[in-house]
Amino acid sequence: MNCFCASQNNTNDNCCRANDLCCFSGNLEDVTATPIYVQSVYDAVRFHLNGMKTVQGLRFTPALPCGCSISRVLDIRCKKVFDPSQAGDCDNLTLDMETGISGATFLNDSKGIVETIGPDGVPSEKIIFADTSNCDEDGCGTPIFGTQNVRMWGNIVVYMDLCICDNCGRESNMTVCAEVNIAKPSHPLVLTNFFELCMPSTSNSAFMPRLTELSNTGFTCRLATNNSGRDICISPNGDITANLIIGICVTMEKKITVPVQICVLSTGFAEAPLQENTSDFINCPGLFPDRNDGCCDASGNGYASGSCSQVQVCDTCPPQQNIDCGCGCGDYQQATPYNR
Template identity: 50%
Template sequence: MSCGNKSGPINLALPDKCCTATTGCAPFDGNLRKVVTEPIYVQKVYDAKLFNLQAIRTVANQTFSPALGRGARIIRVLDIRCRKFFNPGNISDIENLVATPDTTLSGAEFVETAQGTPVTAIGPDGFASERLVYTDTEDCDELGRGTPIFGTQNIRITGNVIVEMDVLFSDDCDKECVATLTANVPIGTVENPLILTNFFELCLPSVFEGAFLPRFTEFCNISCETRLATNSIIRDIMINPATGVVRANLLIALCVTCEKKIIVPVQLCVLSTNT
């Protein structure tokens, strides 16, 4: 918080706020005698689809902190922004904002064990995030083409977002000050999640002509934007005159990007300098 014309936040930032990444690979000196072929075992994307979904959450009487003090009055909202809440000390924190997809297939099925547990494979994220897919691809195999499969996806959004609001206000002495107000806003709970529904089509390679069954994987990311519900300080912001506690009505837009892929394991031969 900063007040008056002569005071302000102390800048303790390092001179260079950004950095340049390095890969650890030695530069190539141009000598082709050092170049050899080497095999690597990777996952090839056979088909992929990208979907963008949106949801709106209205929030009434959300409390912000810190309190502005007795007799405070907000003159203007300088900026309002939103970001996902994440607790690095507990990845299972129920307040972490996450999108959990629940997908069912039509025209294909996920391979399961005798106990009904889906068979999974390790994905590029290091987790068992890929499921084996099976369907009869014989008809399209004869044409040298892939077989279309269809799916329904329900995306369950749970957790919170952090809303920050920069305001210009006057205190009980009519001195103008700038403050950043913060609120931890719930979007959805495990019992009452925000649900988005999506339909998709993917192309599946042959399940008979490959050494491995194709794999299905999906992942989602969330970004958010926010504003005052009616873009009016008078209607949307309430201040307790005795304590200076600020409450506000908000409109939060959630933008969800989901990507679905059909993966097949392959071996590639690449050029390498052995360094």
């Protein structure tokens, strides 16, 4: 039970499950067509940028307990550093993308490159323009080429799970951690790649295409020589140092998007469940305007029955016509099957 006396249906009290906002009864009569105004992906390309960093003598904490030794390394994990209270901290792992294109240009004004609001709610889309008249005559898109430079700086945290053994031969597990600096903002780690995209016409549309960029980074750590005896050192006071190799992979995806108005099949409107009870005396307002286009009822919570005309279709099993050819064959009834 949570603080609103609602069951989470989860055996782990520290976790939760998201509410199911959509449901479908399975009846196809509840499915109707509705127009939506969204962005469509015209073309997209995805690629990986790989890098590597070596770390010598990295010190882990806490120290090894007195009288214990390391039997084996169970696992080595990584986590990116991010402090939400200080988003601009240079210790936070940061990716800065610099994109240059050939065959098209970014729209610019007095403040620089024009960026529009993307699906993430922040200015993340760049408007691009090119003379597409030659390819428009052939009914094809216009190719553009680009160069991608990714600058990375900040820290990651490395966790090492160890199996330690005391003087009596009893084994137990212990986790130590250390913070590693990937690069400084003044000297970032730079990864470069080239890409090619196809953009639609800019003359036969009310909108110009936009370039959207997505990126994420992952890290993989291992011992430098995969030998704990050579790569891990323990001082007399129990301090642990290790030599590591950190593999870096940046996954990037670039999209050419255009605004479109399309019709989709819908089973109804999504409605979030209430987490508090109100008195019947109080009339609570809605959050979305009512639909009055005939696709739903006045409350906007469902589709009205009979809003769409029934289309007459052919009967797959039409009744047999009794045609009398005059030869007397119609005077005999069809034999009834005999069930044993």
